[in-house]
Amino acid sequence: MHTSADRDAATRLAVKQAREDLLAFVMLMNPSFNVGPHHRLLCDQLMQLEQGETDRLMVFVSPRSSKSLITSTYFPAWALGRNPYWQEIAVSHSDDLATKFGRAIRDIINTTAYNTIFPKVKIRKDNRAANSWALEEGGKQAGSFLAAGSGSGIAGFGAHLAIIDDPISEQDAFSKTRREQFKRVVFLWFTYKINARRKSCTSYDKMARK
Numbered sequence: 001m002h003t004s005a006d007r008d009a010a011t012r013l014a015v016k017q018a019r020e021d022l023l024a025f026v027m028l029m030n031p032s033f034n035v036g037p038h039h040r041l042l043c044d045q046l047m048q049l050e051q052g053e054t055d056r057l058m059v060f061v062s063p064r065s066s067k068s069l070i071t072s073t074y075f076p077a078w079a080l081g082r083n084p085y086w087q088e089i090a091v092s093h094s095d096d097l098a099t100k101f102g103r104a105i106r107d108i109i110n111t112t113a114y115n116t117i118f119p120k121v122k123i124r125k126d127n128r129a130a131n132s133w134a135l136e137e138g139g140k141q142a143g144s145f146l147a148a149g150s151g152s153g154i155a156g157f158g159a160h161l162a163i164i165d166d167p168i169s170e171q172d173a174f175s176k177t178r179r180e181q182f183k184r185v186v187f188l189w190f191t192y193k194i195n196a197r198r199k200s201c202t203s204y205d206k207m208a209r210k
Helices: 004-020 022-029 037-050 067-082 095-109 112-117 176-197
Strands: 087-092 121-129 132-137 140-149 161-164
Touching (some): 004 022, 022 112, 037 067, 067 087, 067 161, 095 121, 095 140, 112 121, 121 140
Parallel strands (some): 087 140
Antiparallel strands (some): 132 140
16 A cells, blocks of 8 residues: 555656656656657657757657657757756747647646646746747746747747757648749758757757658
8 A cells, every 4th residue: 555655755756757858757747648669769869969969860750650749849848947048949831830839838838747847947927929938947037939930030049959840831742843942942041040040059850751
């Protein structure tokens, strides 16, 4: 029979593991998450990125494999908890999709579970829009997050972590004209604009191929 002391000890251990391990964080935040072998591999690679052991990563996994849930939602939230002064940028093929990721990350940070794991990290009350919000740590101004569609203006924002998820839509991918436009305009935007935003830390580039 488990006592309250046993349960408290188990909770403290789970919180400690979630603070140190991305997959443990995902499982604590989402207890119903169905873990597969590829999730452990993916989380290990992302943790190497956060720790600076590699400076970029490309992820190619089949659809409906939770790659965006982990890499574009849970990972940036976990990384900000561990590095609250980081600036992050998330890019997708549309402002709406990028904002969807921004809203999901912001909402994770606002949960009680997240505050148990990273108690000092909060969303600033005066800067909390879904596509652009800022953090405070212990009451002090800290990092920030920006969501942007491919080719959007990102001047004035830096990125310790840049996440690129589906930079071209599935419909455009099947259009020769749109693919050529992507190569001429958007690819140059990624090459020069995103790289120019990178700060002296890590950058994560996720190009999801369907």
